[in-house]
Each structure stands twice: as structure tokens, then as C-alpha cells.
Amino acid sequence: MAARKNKDDHDYKTIFQENRSRKASDPVNTPATASVNQLPCISEFHTMNPARPAGDARLILPMNQLRTLLSALLLGSAVLVLQPAGAQPARAADPMAQRVAACTACHGKEGRATSDGFFPRIAGKPAGYLYNQLINFRDGRRRYPMMTYLVAPLSEEYLKQMAEYFSSLHPPYSAPQPANLPAASLKRAEALVMEGDRSRNIPACIACHGQKLTGVLPSIPSLVALPRDYLNAQFGAWKNGARKAAAPDCMAHIASQLTSEEIGAVSAWLASQPIPQDMSAAPASSVKLPVACGSFPQ
Numbered sequence: 001m002a003a004r005k006n007k008d009d010h011d012y013k014t015i016f017q018e019n020r021s022r023k024a025s026d027p028v029n030t031p032a033t034a035s036v037n038q039l040p041c042i043s044e045f046h047t048m049n050p051a052r053p054a055g056d057a058r059l060i061l062p063m064n065q066l067r068t069l070l071s072a073l074l075l076g077s078a079v080l081v082l083q084p085a086g087a088q089p090a091r092a093a094d095p096m097a098q099r100v101a102a103c104t105a106c107h108g109k110e111g112r113a114t115s116d117g118f119f120p121r122i123a124g125k126p127a128g129y130l131y132n133q134l135i136n137f138r139d140g141r142r143r144y145p146m147m148t149y150l151v152a153p154l155s156e157e158y159l160k161q162m163a164e165y166f167s168s169l170h171p172p173y174s175a176p177q178p179a180n181l182p183a184a185s186l187k188r189a190e191a192l193v194m195e196g197d198r199s200r201n202i203p204a205c206i207a208c209h210g211q212k213l214t215g216v217l218p219s220i221p222s223l224v225a226l227p228r229d230y231l232n233a234q235f236g237a238w239k240n241g242a243r244k245a246a247a248p249d250c251m252a253h254i255a256s257q258l259t260s261e262e263i264g265a266v267s268a269w270l271a272s273q274p275i276p277q278d279m280s281a282a283p284a285s286s287v288k289l290p291v292a293c294g295s296f297p298q
């Protein structure tokens with residue numbers, strides 16, 4: 001096995017594997033005595049939130065699977081620090097904040113993400129994008145069992161409300177991450193982002209994600225202010241089919257065109273960009289997608 005010189009030698013495959021296995025294998029995160037009841041925010045989630053209409057029930061993970069999941073994913077991690085056993089979720093004046101305590105247990109206060117790059121920020125992303133992801137987890141286009149478990153029984157109307165709620169929050173962003181890569185790699189990455197590669201039919205990222213890379217309404221996300229590990233993991237998931245979007249899945253196609261070296265460089269370059277003062281997504285009318293994307297009807 002090739003030794004890794006430093007953290008920046010991570011390629012997307014390593015990151016992807018590490019992210020997939022870390023929560024389950026890290027002894028710190030897997031105490032043996034896991035119990036759903038120790039996490040009131042998760043166990044109460046479905047009683048606090050409106051269900052889908054009757055007759056429209058979807059398969060919910062059986063309780064024993066949920067227990068395994070909880071022990072593998074949650075207990076002993078930062079979640080317990082945020083929501084200690086027996087503690088009341090923060091009684092905010094906003095009832096929605098209270099009902100989504102389960103979400104912020106993983107996604108950080110107000111959905112601002114956690115520092116490790118594994119639990120993504122959901123605050124301030126376009127509501128249509130967040131909603132599409134909730135549907136993707138529900139329908140198996142993205143895979144993370146706890147996400148599926150939480151959203152499966154909820155009505156689409158309510159998923160929309162949760163998406164709008166998190167989209168409306170704007171907690172501070174964490175600082176950009178320095179890109180410790182040779183200048184030539186970063187130059188190449190910048191060219192891919194800003195211009196694409198005509199000879200290989202790869203469109204520029206800005207053609208869809210907006211001139212300032214802050215996303216496009218209603219459903220294209222920003223590419224700035226995302227951690228390098230998260231970016232690498234998403235490309236890994238697209239490449240190996242663990243993440244899909246509504247067809248035609250333009251991102252799956254783009255990911256398949258890029259080499260792992262290019263992905264590593266693009267992720268490092270993006271994660272190192274200064275956070276724009278104005279992170280709001282550009283209006284839909286500002287782009288004409290070069291390739292059709294099922295999640296962005298035009």
C-alpha cells in the first residue's frame with residue numbers, strides 16, 4: 001500500500017472509502033450500549049413532524065436496523081456532546097427549529113456543518129436543491145441510511161418546508177482551506193472550473209453553478225465554502241454510482257469525464273476560494289445550461 005505523504009495526498013477514492021468506513025470503524029464512535037432512547041432528538045423526530053398521508057406509507061427501516069445504525073453512526077460522536085442523553089433539545093421560540101433538532105444533531109447548529117467535513121452544511125443552500133436531496137435520499141439516489149430513515153415517512157409538502165427552513169438560515173461559514181498543491185495543478189483546476197475543457201466536451205463549472213459559483217436558483221448548489229473532503233467524497237460517490245440525481249444526471253457524466261487527479265485539484269482549488277460576501281444564488285434566468293440536468297428543469 002502506498003504511504004500517504006500528507007493529508008493533501010488524499011485522492012477522492014481514499015476520502016470516499018475513509019468517509020464510508022470511518023464512522024463505523026472508529027472505536028470512539030461505537031460504544032456497545034447504543035440505544036435509540038439515548039437520542040431524544042432522533043427518537044422523537046417522527047412524533048414531532050407531520051407524516052405522509054395514510055395509504056402512502058413507505059418502507060421504514062426496522063427498529064433493530066435503526067439501533068445498529070445509531071450505534072455505528074451517532075453515539076459517542078459529537079452528537080452526544082450537542083444532545084447529551086436526557087437533555088431537552090433547545091427550546092427555541094421557532095417551533096421548526098425545535099422539530100429539526102434531529103437534523104442539527106448531525107448537521108451542526110443551524111445546519112452550519114461540522115468541522116470534520118463529513119456532515120455537510122445545509123444552511124443557506126437553495127431550497128430546491130435541499131428538497132431534491134431529501135427526495136434523492138428517500139428514493140435511493142443518494143445513500144445514507146439515517147437520512148432515508150428520517151425523511152421516508154414525511155410528506156413531500158413537509159420536506160419542502162424543512163428545505164425552505166434550512167435554506168433561510170445563514171450562520172457563518174468556516175474559513176477557506178489552503179490548497180497545498182503545485183501551482184500547475186491549481187492552474188489546471190481553475191481552468192476546468194472557469195472554462196471547462198472543450199476538447200473533451202467538459203463544460204465549465206461556472207456555466208451551471210453561476211459566474212460566482214454561488215449556485216443558481218432554484219436547485220443548483222454553490223461550489224464555494226464546501227470542504228475539500230466533502231467535494232472529493234461527492235465526486236467519488238458520483239463516479240461509483242452511490243450518488244445520483246434525477247435523469248439526465250449531468251453531474252454523473254461530468255464526474256465520469258474527470259480523472260482522479262483533476263478531481264483532487266478541482267476540490268482543493270474550490271475549497272481554497274475566499275467566501276464571497278454575497279453567497280446568494282444567481283437567478284435561474286442568468287444561466288442557459290450547456291447540458292440538460294434532470295434536477296434543473298429548463
Ligand code: HEC
Pocket residue numbers: 073074100102103104105106107118119120121122125130131133134142143144146147150151162221233237243
Ligand atoms: C445521522 C446523522 C444525520 C442526521 C440525523 C441527518 N443527516 Fe442529513 N446528512 C447526513 C450525511 C452524512 C449526509 C451526506 C451523505 C452523503 O455524502 O451523501 C447528509 C446529507 C444531507 C443533505 C444533502 C446535503 C447536500 O449539500 O447535498 C440534506 C439536504 C440533509 N442531509 C438534510 C437533513 C435533514 C433535513 C435532516 C433532519 C430530518 C437530516 N439531514 C438529518 C447525516 C445526517
Ligand code: HEC
Pocket residue numbers: 129132133192193203204205206207208209219220221222223226231234235244245246250251254266289290291292293295296
Ligand atoms: C451542466 C450543468 C453542470 C455543470 C457543467 C456542472 N455542474 Fe455540478 N451540479 C449540477 C447540478 C444540477 C447539481 C445538483 C445535482 C443534484 O441535485 O444532486 C450539481 C451538483 C454539484 C455538486 C454537489 C454539491 C453538494 O453540495 O453536494 C458538486 C460538488 C458539483 N456539482 C461540482 C461541479 C464541478 C466541480 C463542476 C465543474 C467541473 C460542475 N459541478 C459542473 C450541474 C452542473
